[in-house]
Amino acid sequence: xxxxxxSGGGLVQAGGSLRLSCAASGSIFSINAMGWYRQAPGxxxxxxxxxxxxxxxxxxxxxxxxxTISRDNAKNTVYLQMNSLRPEDTAVYYCNADVRYYSGSYxxxxxxxxQGTQVTVSS
Numbered sequence: 001x002x003x004x005x006x007s008g009g010g011l012v013q014a015g016g017s018l019r020l021s022c023a024a025s026g027s028i029f030s031i032n033a034m035g036w037y038r039q040a041p042g043x044x045x046x047x048x049x050x051x052x053x054x055x056x057x058x059x060x061x062x063x064x065x066x067x068t069i070s071r072d073n074a075k076n077t078v079y080l081q082m083n084s085l086r087p088e089d090t091a092v093y094y095c096n097a098d099v100r101y102y103s104g105s106y107x108x109x110x111x112x113x114x115q116g117t118q119v120t121v122s123s
Contacts, residue, residue: 002026002099002112009093009117016121017083022095022114024076029107032098034071034078038091038119045094049080063089085121092116 008020024031035050049059049069057069068081078095095114100107 002028002097002101002110004095004097004112004114006093006095006114006117009119011120011122012085014086014121014123016085017081018085018119019082020080020093020095020117020119022078022097024097024099024112026099027101028076029100029102031073031076032100032109034095034097036069036078036080036093036095038089038093039116040088040091043091048093051078082119085119087121087123089119090121091119093119 002024003026004022004024006022008018012018033050033052036048037045038048039045047060048063049067051057051069051071066084071078094116096111098109098111100109
């Protein structure tokens with residue numbers, strides 16, 4: 001089994017910064033892409049940023065220039081540095097990871113999700 005544990009959420013004033021972390025643990029052979037999504041009340045979950053195993057990244061237009069995604073492959077951890085936060089960034093943030101693992105002699109891939117961490121930005 002694989003678990004993703006997020007940390008770093010909280011309450012911050014507009015213009016402030018937060019750094020989210022998400023560590024994967026368990027039966028992991030390797031991890032392909034990792035990402036952050038968010039879901040605000042009454043809205044669908046949306047992509048915030050993703051980072052491939054090659055370290056190439058993509059961002060939602062709403063966070064470009066303000067958020068930075070990075071990863072530490074040795075620690076199976078993905079980070080999201082959030083600067084210049086706005087009230088509209090308020091949401092539950094979820095990380096995910098496309099994990100490769102052995103099942104018997106077969107190498108499989110599955111997407112796992114964290115439990116979510118609340119980010120609240122006050123105006």
